[in-house]
Amino acid sequence: MSFFNLEHFTLFLETHALLAYLVLFCGAYFETLIGPNFFIYGEFIFVPGAALAGLGFLNIWLVCLALYVGGILGDSSSYWVGARYGHKMFREKARFLSHANYQKGKDVFEKYGLKSIFFARMLGPISWLVPFLAGMYKIPYRKFIVYNIPGVVVGIGQFIVVGYFFGNQYKQILGVVQEYGAGLLGGLVVLLVAYYVTKNYFPQVLSPFGRLWRGVVGWFLSK
Numbered sequence: 001m002s003f004f005n006l007e008h009f010t011l012f013l014e015t016h017a018l019l020a021y022l023v024l025f026c027g028a029y030f031e032t033l034i035g036p037n038f039f040i041y042g043e044f045i046f047v048p049g050a051a052l053a054g055l056g057f058l059n060i061w062l063v064c065l066a067l068y069v070g071g072i073l074g075d076s077s078s079y080w081v082g083a084r085y086g087h088k089m090f091r092e093k094a095r096f097l098s099h100a101n102y103q104k105g106k107d108v109f110e111k112y113g114l115k116s117i118f119f120a121r122m123l124g125p126i127s128w129l130v131p132f133l134a135g136m137y138k139i140p141y142r143k144f145i146v147y148n149i150p151g152v153v154v155g156i157g158q159f160i161v162v163g164y165f166f167g168n169q170y171k172q173i174l175g176v177v178q179e180y181g182a183g184l185l186g187g188l189v190v191l192l193v194a195y196y197v198t199k200n201y202f203p204q205v206l207s208p209f210g211r212l213w214r215g216v217v218g219w220f221l222s223k
Contacts (some may be wrong), residue, residue, distance in 0.1 A: 028070025053168020086136025121155030
């Protein structure tokens with residue numbers, strides 16, 4: 001029989017449950033650690049881990065604990081790396097740790113202060129740099145962690161909710177896909193093509209939405 005047989009997979013997880021939680025912890029840690037986080041995408045760790053909990057293979061509370069603790073420790077490690085080596089790591093032509101990104105980070109902290117530590121978790125790639133920059137700018141660690149922990153909980157939590165819901169409702173979701181799969185796939189293709197054409201040939205159509213999103217985020221940060 002194949003190892004990927006569901007019965008074998010279930011038995012493997014039951015036998016090596018601690019290993020599964022350790023993998024999730026390490027994934028969350030390195031996803032938030034400056035350097036590795038440029039190449040590790042958290043959604044490929046958070047969503048499957050929560051989905052396995054939704055399927056009943058893992059304990060959802062232990063999954064949350066592993067992901068949250070890993071994320072918080074990863075951000076804290078980035079903070080201390082920034083505090084110790086921050087200014088030495090930026091290079092003019094670097095892809096991520098460039099002088100341009102250094103200035104952008106400085107502007108964000110000067111404009112929005114400590115709130116940017118929390119909201120960075122909802123702003124995609126900027127979350128890679130903010131804990132590192134917080135340490136580099138000598139923000140007191142106690143203040144950093146007060147804003148960072150809620151940010152990690154919300155930022156990772158959104159993926160946990162999606163993954164757990166999918167795992168818990170996968171039979172119903174698969175039923176819908178099987179019944180309406182062709183239509184859903186066709187609609188998705190149409191949306192992707194429309195987005196690509198609009199973005200490349202009619203960018204003025206999307207610019208109001210970009211300004212609206214930036215305005216909403218800016219409003220929250222200014223409060």
